[in-house]
Amino acid sequence: DGGITQSPKYLFRKEGQNVTLSCEQNLNHDAMYWYRQDPGQGLRLIYYSQIVNDFQKGDIAEGYSVSREKKESFPLTVTSAQKNPTAFYLCASSSQPDGAYEQYFGPGTRLTVT
Amino acid sequence: ELKVEQNPLFLSMQEGKNYTIYCNYSTTSDRLYWYRQDPGKSLESLFVLLSNGAVKQEGRLMASLDTKARLSTLHITAAVHDLSATYFCAVDKLTSGSRLTFGEGTQLTVNP
Numbered sequence: 001d002g003g004i005t006q007s008p009k010y011l012f013r014k015e016g017q018n019v020t021l022s023c024e025q026n027l028n029h030d031a032m033y034w035y036r037q038d039p040g041q042g043l044r045l046i047y048y049s050q051i052v053n054d055f056q057k058g059d060i061a062e063g064y065s066v067s068r069e070k071k072e073s074f075p076l077t078v079t080s081a082q083k084n085p086t087a088f089y090l091c092a093s094s095s096q097p098d099g100a101y102e103q104y105f106g107p108g109t110r111l112t113v114t
Numbered sequence: 115e116l117k118v119e120q121n122p123l124f125l126s127m128q129e130g131k132n133y134t135i136y137c138n139y140s141t142t143s144d145r146l147y148w149y150r151q152d153p154g155k156s157l158e159s160l161f162v163l164l165s166n167g168a169v170k171q172e173g174r175l176m177a178s179l180d181t182k183a184r185l186s187t188l189h190i191t192a193a194v195h196d197l198s199a200t201y202f203c204a205v206d207k208l209t210s211g212s213r214l215t216f217g218e219g220t221q222l223t224v225n226p
């Protein structure tokens with residue numbers, strides 16, 4: 001089955017530790033995205049990548065880092081510099097059939113930092 | 115800066131009733147999307163609207179786009195409990211390569 005997988009589903013970390021969230025897609029999509037969602041709010045863009053070995057900052061990139069070494073994978077590292085990392089993190093990917101750029105989302109990782 | 119506003123943010127309605135959710139955006143946009151999110155779950159794509167006057171329907175939901183007014187609507191017909199969820203609209207621009215800006219979401223509760 002084609003789709004986007006994120007792991008783990010739940011992640012608990014102590015303050016001051018870096019943590020890496022996994023995102024893999026087998027949809028052959030060129031573009032991938034990371035969003036953050038806080039309770040009762042919409043999604044905010046952290047980083048995005050339109051092609052392998054290239055990525056751009058989104059609206060809230062501070063305290064996060066990414067890499068895009070393979071088309072299928074776009075891991076997100078939440079560093080200790082991120083002041084309020086507890087949130088629901090969603091990965092997405094998109095292609096461009098007929099210019100639609102529709103984004104498909106993974107199941108998400110819920111990160112709790114104490 | 116592109117801003118997206120939805121209203122209402124909370125909507126409680128009875129089964130069988132009709133209602134409309136509104137999505138306004140601040141600058142010219144090329145594409146508009148509607149998503150559904152169930153509690154604790156990811157986002158499910160509902161509609162993609164690409165041009166002025168576009169209208170799409172799926173079951174009891176119908177979405178439309180007026181690019182001149184910078185407004186999209188999501189109309190619910192004869193609501194049922196299964197439609198209870200949070201609905202998000204999102205917009206992007208061709209120049210951004212599909213960089214979405216989301217509204218805050220409308221939390222819909224359909225009561226028996």
